[in-house]
Amino acid sequence: MAYFIVQGGKKLKGSIKVNGAKNGALKSLAASLLFKDEIKITNVPRIEDVFRAEELLRKLGCEVAQKNGVVTVNPEKIKTASLDPEIAKRFRASIVFIGPLLARKGNASFPHPGGCVIGKRPIDLFLEGWRAMGSKIEETKNGYTLSAPRLMGCDFTFRNISVTGTETLMMTATLAKGKTILRNAASEPEISALAKFLNMCGAKIKGAGTHAIEIQGTGGRPLEAKGKTMQTIPDRIEAGSFLALGALLGDPLRITNCDPEHLEVPIQTLKAMGVPLKKGESWIEVSSPKKLKSVDIKTREYPGFPTDLQSLFALLLTQAEGESLVHETVFEGRLNYAEDLNRMGAKITVCDLTRALVRGKTPLRAREIESPDIRAGLAFLGAALIAKGESRINNIYQIDRGYERIEERLNKLGAEITRVNS
Numbered sequence: 001m002a003y004f005i006v007q008g009g010k011k012l013k014g015s016i017k018v019n020g021a022k023n024g025a026l027k028s029l030a031a032s033l034l035f036k037d038e039i040k041i042t043n044v045p046r047i048e049d050v051f052r053a054e055e056l057l058r059k060l061g062c063e064v065a066q067k068n069g070v071v072t073v074n075p076e077k078i079k080t081a082s083l084d085p086e087i088a089k090r091f092r093a094s095i096v097f098i099g100p101l102l103a104r105k106g107n108a109s110f111p112h113p114g115g116c117v118i119g120k121r122p123i124d125l126f127l128e129g130w131r132a133m134g135s136k137i138e139e140t141k142n143g144y145t146l147s148a149p150r151l152m153g154c155d156f157t158f159r160n161i162s163v164t165g166t167e168t169l170m171m172t173a174t175l176a177k178g179k180t181i182l183r184n185a186a187s188e189p190e191i192s193a194l195a196k197f198l199n200m201c202g203a204k205i206k207g208a209g210t211h212a213i214e215i216q217g218t219g220g221r222p223l224e225a226k227g228k229t230m231q232t233i234p235d236r237i238e239a240g241s242f243l244a245l246g247a248l249l250g251d252p253l254r255i256t257n258c259d260p261e262h263l264e265v266p267i268q269t270l271k272a273m274g275v276p277l278k279k280g281e282s283w284i285e286v287s288s289p290k291k292l293k294s295v296d297i298k299t300r301e302y303p304g305f306p307t308d309l310q311s312l313f314a315l316l317l318t319q320a321e322g323e324s325l326v327h328e329t330v331f332e333g334r335l336n337y338a339e340d341l342n343r344m345g346a347k348i349t350v351c352d353l354t355r356a357l358v359r360g361k362t363p364l365r366a367r368e369i370e371s372p373d374i375r376a377g378l379a380f381l382g383a384a385l386i387a388k389g390e391s392r393i394n395n396i397y398q399i400d401r402g403y404e405r406i407e408e409r410l411n412k413l414g415a416e417i418t419r420v421n422s
């Protein structure tokens with residue numbers, strides 16, 4: 001298992017370019033199944049979850065090619081409607097492929113999606129939505145089989161806001177017969193970007209980016225790209241991650257090719273913490289201040305504070321003077337990083353499944369730690385970067401799932417991270 005060796009205490013100076021959004025590109029790859037012709041997706045990050053998604057598409061019979069971050073998918077020769085379970089289990093977003101597959105083939109089967117350390121991650125909302133569109137659902141010991149020879153539009157309310165639930169049912173409804181309304185839908189920027197591309201190719205989706213989305217289905221006719229390309233939007237979570245690292249070690253750190261409008265709440269949070277910050281149309285520059293002020297953080301669905309930045313900002317709060325309450329309202333298992341940071345010298349009291357009290361400022365000591373998931377993995381890398389001494393971070397596949405060549409990009413700024421493939 002590969003690991004990082006990190007020499008802590010180095011400042012980060014210079015500029016770092018943000019890649020295309022993982023949580024945008026994965027859905028565009030899934031959306032290719034809605035098309036009868038080839039689609040081209042640009043600015044696709046070369047990360048492990050994208051490699052798994054490309055493998056899934058090839059196993060379904062699609063032709064997938066990639067050059068310098070431009071991915072082309074030709075779904076003409078789809079030969080099966082069942083996801084390869086070994087690949088699908090390795091990333092949660094594989095469930096997003098089921099909506100387009102069901103819409104395109106009239107059936108689909110997939111394994112129980114792997115839960116992960118941030119929570120149970122049920123799929124009840126997906127199943128309710130597919131049932132509402134007329135799909136039969138059979139649960140077997142290996143997973144689920146859906147069959148829907150005729151998908152009908154419906155008026156569906158999400159009991160709980162779900163990002164992939166919204167994206168998946170929006171794509172299912174795109175080829176259904178008649179009108180679908182998705183209420184209490186998620187409003188993330190990646191959803192608006194996906195709808196915009198599908199509309200360029202013949203879909204009729206209104207309201208994406210709001211909590212009510214209306215889709216006029218094609219009645220089973222696949223979409224046609226006719227050479228149009230899907231441009232992946234900048235990764236707001238990667239940009240937000242670099243903001244946190246810049247607030248810890250920036251001297252200064254300039255983050256380019258990002259969209260500050262997608263990061264208004266994290267930016268406002270940094271300002272409240274006393275982090276010097278400048279921003280332009282597509283860049284943000286941060287430096288680490290002598291003194292960080294403690295603030296409370298509550299994660300919310302977009303445009304609220306993103307749950308994916310919670311662990312990184314909790315790390316930042318360990319370096320702030322005073323007490324901060326971190327309240328994670330989206331996932332029930334996302335304070336899983338606290339004990340490891342405490343073993344490095346942090347003072348984080350986990351009050352219950354969703355709230356932690358962070359007391360700072362606490363210098364951190366180098367240690368050997370293991371990445372539990374993508375975002376806590378990056379928080380541990382950040383902790384190792386500020387801890388005095390040499391740390392080791394194991395299970396860095398988790399970090400590679402969401403951040404491309406992260407050690408190369410941070411070493412260019414002054415970090416000292418060595419990847420060891422053991």
Ligand code: EPZ
Pocket residue numbers: 022023026092093119120121122123124125126127160161162163164165307308330331332374375402
């Ligand atoms: C997406 O996950 C992202 N992943 C996550 O990013 C992100 O943290 C999350 O949205 C919230 O913003 C991708 O887009 C691939 P949800 P998703 O469905 O869609 C509950 C990362 O690190 N729920 O919005 O799986 C669920 O348990 C990842 O890039 C149900 O109860 O999250 C959670 O408590 C981590 N039933 C809440 O809804 C369902 O059927 C929100 O989850 C589905 C979800």
